[in-house]
Amino acid sequence: MGKPMFGALLFGLLVIPPVRHLMESVMIVHMLVQIPLLILAGFLMAGFFRKSFQRFWFVWNENGVPGMLLVVIIVLYWLIPRTIDASLENWSMEWFKFISLPFLAGIPLGDSWGKIGTLTKSIIMFNLIPMLGLMAWLYIDAPVRVCNNYLEAEQKMLGWGFLMITAGCIIYMLQYAFTDRSDAVSE
Template identity: 30%
Template sequence: MAAEPWHDAARTFLVAVSVAGLFPPVAALFEASMQMHMLVQMPLLAVCGGYLLYRSTRLRGWMARVDPSGGIALVFGSGWMIYWMLPLTLDLATFEPAMRLLKIVTVPVCVGAALTWAWLRLGPIGRGVMLLEGWAMFGRLGWVFLISPEQLCSNYLIDDQQRTGSLLLGAALVSAVGLALWALFGPFRKSHRTELA
């Protein structure tokens, strides 16, 4: 019971941060650089959706009826995540109010909640696939941003683009380490050892 006020405060904060992104002053802060836009606001929105799914028994019950295995959520969430990491989409979200609203709505629901549900429902192999796909996506996109001689986003300069690429490659490295640790010490490895014993 003592933890409930903390959970309520966290939920209120995440929702407030998400909704505040619709207002021009806050939107300008989040969208001032590619790093803030892609690596701060987008994860915050996704965490908001994942947290609300985790705390809502009604939403989880509906998801259990629609997608009991989590496979549909994995494909759906991955597709939306790729969509919002495209340079053209980032550009449109900085000056088109309709695209900004679409971002505020779909990143929490279609990325955060969907991928959280997939993680909760998939077994160790499925979670390994999620980690592997995250590593590959961060690595590919980071490499393109880093080595591209051309400015890919009209609103973000090439040095901003290259810094984002370096950070994405760093995230890919962290994902690779996480994947290796999961393979060595995760539930799949433990169950394999139990079968051998």
């Protein structure tokens, strides 16, 4: 069984209503588990779509930068508390979440990640680190409930979750920069 099959299975699993409801009932799981898993599902499926639409990817995403831009825009969009709220209240938004994250973020990510150079990757990482740190601050320190559907305590927990991820990214970058990778670095 190949990676795309896994991706499709994962996507199928996430769509099942009880799984979906369970995940969305807790803010931190919704934001930091469901959303990343949806992206991962798309990422795993990317191989299949790359084979099927080779010409499309070649024309539109030759160096990986347009794809990454799309990924960044979609991810940024789903970091806004209001959109999360809307996805719980509005069916079309929920649909859009389940389509956009795997197909407009995950798949382009799968196609682009191998194409972009080390420099672009590191730019993305070092934008991600302060951004995630800021999300942590925003959720921990927000003076009001930013989502109507979740309590403030949940919001704080999500903030600490973001902080853990920020710390994780920093540790990852440290080990990346301080262990030998003479072969892996490209333009």
